[in-house]
Structures are given as C-alpha cells and as structure tokens.
Amino acid sequence: MIQVEHLTKRYGPKTAIDDVTFAVEKGEVLAFLGPNGAGKTTTMRILAGSLPATSGTARVAGYDCFDQPMEVKRVIGYLPEIPPLYTEMTVTEYLTFASRIKAVPASQIANAVDQVMQRLGLGEVRGRLIANLSRGFKQRVGLAQALVHNPPVLILDEPTAGLDPKQIIEIRELIRELAGSHTIILSTHILPEATAVARRVVIIHEGRIVAQDSQERLSARLRRSEKVSLMLKAPPPEARDQLALLPGALSVQQEDANTFLVEAELGRDLRDDLARFVVARRWGLLELKLVTITLEDVFLRLTQEEPASESVLHSASQEGDSDTGEVQV
Amino acid sequence: MSPVGAVVRKELRTYFASPIAYVVAGVFLLLLGLLLFLPILAISNQSLQMLRLQGNLPDINLNQLVLRPAFANMAVVMLLLVPMLTMRLFAEEKKLKTMELLLTSPLTITDIVVGKFVAAFAVFAGMLALTALGTAALGAIADLRWAPVGTAYLGVLLLGGVFLSVGLLASGLTENQVIAVVLSFGFLLLIWLFDWVGQLVGESPFGKLLSYLSPLGHFDNLVKGLVDTKDLVYFAAAIIFSLFLTHRVIESQRWR
C-alpha cells in the first residue's frame, strides 16, 4: 500500500533523510521509531504530499506522491506533527470544513463529523472554540481531522503526543481497531508506544534506517542478556575480577571507579546474588539496579556496532521504569 | 461543494468572526462619509455666501465638485486599509501550521489562492455596497448623474481587486502579519509611484509603460466616466498576475 524507495531529502546542505526504503502492506500498522531529528516528520510529510523529496520515490496506493499528488491526497488522512487547527473555529465548524476540503459529499458531512467526534470522545466539546481546548483535546481534534473522511491510509505523526495515559491507551486501542481495514504508518520516539500498536517497526536514526523488523524479532534481537548496574562505596582493585567469578555472571565491565555493569544470560536475574555477594565482602553497596533498555541504547548499538558482533546487551524492559528494581543500601 | 467554495466559505467565516473586518469597514465608511460630507459643507457655505452677495445660487455640478475628489481620496484610504483585509490570509495559515492541512487535502494551490482572493473581494465589495447608501442619499437630495457614479464604483471595485491581490501576495511571503502589511504598503506605493515617475520620464515609451503599469491612470479614467477596454484589461491582467505570483510563492515554499 505504501512503497518508499531510496528516498532522500536534503534541506540545503543538511540531509534529513538518506536513502530510506521500506514498504507497508495493506491493513498493516507500521511504527516509525526514532529520536528527535531522526527524519520521521520529513518522511511523513513527503508521503502526505506536503514536501517534495530530493530523490527517490514514494508511492501510496499505487500513486506516486510527487507525480500524482491529488490522487494520493484523496486516499490519505494525515495528522501533522503540529495539529493544523483553526483556533478561532469551534470543533464542529473545523471538522465540517475539513470534511468539505477532503471531498466528503455534502449530504454525508454532518454524519461523518458526528461519527468521528463520537469515536474520539469530542462530543462534549463540539461547540467550544478550539483555542480554549486543552492540549490533549487539541491533539484529538487533529486526529479527528485525519479520520473524518475515512481514508484507507493513515499517516499519523506522533498521534499520542500530549495525551494523558488514559487517552494514550484509548488512542492505541483506536489504532488497533482501525488496523486491518486501514493501512497505518505512525511515528513515535517512545519504544513501548511502537511495540504496543505496531506489528512492524522501522527504526530510523540520523536519516537512515538502522533496523526494520517485526516487533518480536526486533525485541529478541535487542534482548540477548540482562544487565545489572552496581555502585559500590569502596571496591577493592580486584573487585572486577572477583565479580566475574559470581556464578551466572557472563561478563563484568567497570564504568568508573565505583560503578560496574554485570551481564547475565537472558532471563536470569542476578540482583539477589549480587547483593549478597557484595554485602558479604563489605564493599559498601550504594546502588543496585536492572539496566532497562532505552531507545538511546538501541540507537547506540544499532548505529555504532555491527549487529553480528554485539555482545553487550541490556535487559529489555518494555514499559520503561516499571520493573527497574532499585536497591539502595 | 467545490473546493474553492469550501475555502471561500471558511475565509468569509473567519472574516466575520474576527474584529478586523468590522474595524476596517467602520473606518472605511467613516472616512468616506467625511470625504463626501466635507466638500458638501464647503460648497454649501460657498453657495450661501454667493446667495448673500449676488442674490442667486451658482450652478453646482456635484459630480465634478464632490464625487470625483471623494473617489480620488478613496483610493488613498484603500491603499491604507485594504492590506489590513489581506494580511492574515496566508501569514496566519503559516503561523498556525494550518497550511499543512490545506496542502495535504485534495485542493490545488489555485483553489486555495482563488478561494482566498474571492472571499477578500466579497468582503471588500460588501464594504463598498455600504458606501453606496451614502451616495444614494446624496443622489436623493441633489442632482447626480448616475452613469459616471456607476463607472467610478466599477473603478473602485477593480482598484480594490488589484490592491487585494497584491496584499495576498505579500501575505504569502511571510508568516508575520505586520510584515505582510508593511510589504503590501511597499508594493502598492511602488506601483502608485510608477505613475508619477512615468510622468517625470515624459513622453518616451518607457515613461508611457511606467504610467500604464500604475493603476492610477486607469482608475482615473473610470472615475471620469470613461470606460475603455484598455483599462479593464489592465485591471484583469494585474489581478491575474498577482494571483499567479502568489501561486508561485506558495508552491515554492513547499520546497523548503
């Protein structure tokens, strides 16, 4: 449904995206994951036809985004990074205007607007000026605009930005609900967000795709060992070698004078053993925690090391800090 | 609804939702009222004096003495006020990032440019229609020749069209409304000056060209009651040219 081939965009001397190639099948949800400035917005704007590429091709539903922009615009719903809201309009007026310019037949406009407001929980604010809405509601109105004409392809740039946790869950549910009947590409810089809604994830960094895979395989690839960070008050010089003798420890790295990283095989939690080991030797345990995988770790590894030679691996914890067991003595 | 129609309706709605259009219309009407009223006051004083001194009323041509100067001054008022009607049109879309909604909807840039122009023109025409009440009142109490009044109104409408299209272009160049107004003043004064420079240069082809490029001579002809296709072609071409430039500007901004 979406084919992107060798897409490159330069802003003057600055290369925003560089030789990006990926495809999205009909009915699939693809997450575009990357840190700030990675080139997510740039790629999406090219797909939505609001920005021409420097080279390469992008096709949506078989239409070329550059040569057949009208056809492309008819089949997409696009939520830009900054929701494009006319703040002096009410929610109903805005969505009515959006459906008019998106060629919804006049007789169906009222119905389409009602439905999308219901779907996104906008009923209670329908008559309010957009200027007076909270950030989360504004984001939802922006999303409503992308959905109001029920397009087969959705391009959503950080759809959950600015929403509270409850709304984030609702929007993720909505996206899962739309999947299948819609082809969706969404961007995010939050790993759990990508894995929560999308079966396939494309990781982009500094304009280049560094990994693209199904969610399961990507996380399998990222999680090959567990890692514990240990901070000691008075480690003896031989502490590193001694720690390496602990049963289950695969390798030990010394980060600085007081901090060590102990690696264990996947699924093995060494925290309890480590605590006892250190306390028995009276090295002064200051901190002990499971190192969680952050997007930055993924990028560092995917961009700085050859995937085949990866040996240092952190334990992947998908919901951020929810299971970083910190022990402080 | 056609895409242009949707844009026109949205722009009209925005005009009436914001105070700008009302303030501009109010100031416009006030100044025009004064422009009509003050000459009438002067003439009636003069007439009274003559009545006292000579015992009879002079033959007064209201078209000549009141309407023509009033329309000439109207052009200046328009120069100052019309940019206020157009400053918002593109600058605000860019500032609010709503331009991206328009550019990713199945609308052409022509739809957007024409829609915005038509809406601004309709608001301007509406303002002008209100001034027609004053003119009609004058016509009711005094002896007016209506044909030249009609052509003068046509002239104002067309001159307004040129100013609006230039203002739209200026608004397309920036996302700052103040800069849009200042640019409009700059452009409009420049084409205004063409007439003056053209006269300085004199009878050479270059001087004639400059004078032709300025809307003032064409406007003056219509105010005098002369309807010449050459002038009408000028107005149409000037408006279309500005809109075309606006189209190019908006198109080129997508590339950045």
Ligand SMILES: Nc1ncnc2c1ncn2[C@@H]1O[C@H](COP(=O)(O)OP(=O)(O)OP(=O)(O)O)[C@@H](O)[C@H]1O
């Ligand atoms: N109009 C522009 N002119 C110059 N450089 C730009 C422009 N827009 C984007 N860039 C640059 O292109 C790169 C990619 O930007 P982009 O907005 O696509 O990143 P992103 O992945 O969406 O980041 P974020 O997570 O912050 O939204 C950045 O380095 C940015 O500075």
Ligand SMILES: [Mg+2]
């Ligand atoms: Mg972005």
